[in-house]
Amino acid sequence: VVFMGNSITQGWADMHPEFFEKNNYLGRGIGGQTTPQMLIRFTPDVLDLNPKTVVILAGTNDIAGNTGFSSIKMITDNIKAMSMLAEKRNINVILSSVLPVYDYPWRPGLQPVTKIAELNSWLKNFAKENGHIYLDYFSHMAREDGGMIENFSEDGVHPNEKGYEVMEPLVQEAIAKSLAD
Numbered sequence: 001v002v003f004m005g006n007s008i009t010q011g012w013a014d015m016h017p018e019f020f021e022k023n024n025y026l027g028r029g030i031g032g033q034t035t036p037q038m039l040i041r042f043t044p045d046v047l048d049l050n051p052k053t054v055v056i057l058a059g060t061n062d063i064a065g066n067t068g069f070s071s072i073k074m075i076t077d078n079i080k081a082m083s084m085l086a087e088k089r090n091i092n093v094i095l096s097s098v099l100p101v102y103d104y105p106w107r108p109g110l111q112p113v114t115k116i117a118e119l120n121s122w123l124k125n126f127a128k129e130n131g132h133i134y135l136d137y138f139s140h141m142a143r144e145d146g147g148m149i150e151n152f153s154e155d156g157v158h159p160n161e162k163g164y165e166v167m168e169p170l171v172q173e174a175i176a177k178s179l180a181d
Contacts, residue, residue, distance in 0.1 A: 001175055002046050004038060004082070005057040007031035008099065008157075012164055019168060026051070034062045034070065035078030042082050047089055053178045054086050055135070055171060057096035059123075060157065063115045064104045072115065076122050083132060092178035094171075095127045097138040102147025105155050113146035135174040140166050 001024065003009045009029025013020050020027050028045040030037070035058050046054050058079060062070035083093045097120045101112050120138055127134035141152050141163065148156050152163035159167060 001053045001055065002026045002028055002049055002051040003055045003057070004042065004046055005029040005055075005096075006033045006038075006061050008060070008159065009057055011158055012167070015161065016164055016168070019164075023172070029057075032061060032066055034067045035059060035075050035082075036067065039078045039081055042085055046082075046091070047085060050089070051091055053092040053094060053175055054082075055094045055096060055175070056082055057098075058082075059098045059119050060101060060112075060116070063098070063101075063112045063119070064107045064110065072118050072122065075119060076126070079123070080126065083126070083130065087130070092181065093127075093130075093132040094135050094174045094178055095123045095132055096135045096171075097123060099157070099159070100138055100142035100146055100148040101157050102143075102145060104157060116146065133174050133178050135170060137167055137170060140170065 003025060006029055009027055010031050013027025013029060026049065038058055056079065059075050062075045086093050098116045101116060104110060104112065124134045141148055143149055152159055152166060154160050
């Protein structure tokens with residue numbers, strides 16, 4: 001199983017290497033990356049490794065504008081392309097919700113809550129329509145205002161130990177489901 005993502009995935013593999021090692025998971029997260037950058041490296045980091053399943057966690061850096069403005073359609077087109085590439089290789093696809101963010105510390109004032117909700121809604125529908133699994137971290141980690149529960153993050157964006165402890169059983173359940181299909 002390959003985890004494709006950004007700093008959230010990279011931090012997870014760095015903070016809990018034993019979780020990845022003991023489960024035969026590979027973390028392919030690169031901090032700061034947006035979906036077009038992930039799409040470019042999808043072949044060497046996922047397809048060439050021939051995993052049974054890919055867990056895609058992407059989109060928050062696009063919303064933060066890390067590589068310039070990204071519309072929801074630009075983000076979804078890139079996620080759709082990664083999903084289609086995986087599907088062509090008979091790799092099961094798990095589409096992860098974008099984690100809750102009320103404000104990006106490095107780009108304050110963007111008001112990402114509605115964009116995250118829109119992207120998560122698209123991810124859920126796209127997964128359902130295409131036989132993929134939608135992995136909902138958001139509802140387990142969000143406050144009422146759409147930000148991340150304080151105990152789960154130091155900066156409101158990146159999970160800490162407690163945040164990853166919430167995510168691990170959720171991803172394992174999704175992976176087990178993907179491998180059973």
